[in-house]
Amino acid sequence: MRNYILIVYDVKEKRVNKILKICRQFLDWVQNSVHVGELTKAVFEKLKVKLTKVTNKEEDSIRISKIRTGKMLRLEILGIHKKQVLDNGII
Incomplete structure (x- = not known):
């Protein structure tokens, strides 16, 4: 069974990049310090x-x-989606 995961973090600056890299191995980066996925x-x-x-x-x-399940989650985005920014090479 798969679960839809939402991770939000607030870590000291010296560990931010390490946490970011780990989360991006498993989940989509949707906003600063926020990752989601199944x-x-x-x-x-x-x-x-x-x-x-x-x-x-x-x-x-x-x-x-x-x-x-992700089906239980209703996501509404106002403004730019972080993944779109990444895919366009802006970040």
């Missing part, structure tokens, strides 16, 4: 392990929301 349970656990290894529990915050 993952199997096994892949989700792998993501959490990688994030835990680079996170400082005393300084960083990573919030993960799981939704059983």
Whole structure:
């Protein structure tokens, strides 16, 4: 079974790029410090392990929301979609 995952993080500047790279391996980057996508349970656990290894529990915050299916999520975007910006090579 796949879950729709939403990750939002606020980490110290020295770890931002590490967290960003890990999240982008598994999820779509939709906005600064926000990633979403569908993952199997096994892949989700792998993501959490990688994030835990680079996170400082005393300084960083990573919030993960799981939704059983993307069909339950209704997404509305006002303005530019971050993925469009990436695909066009702007960022």
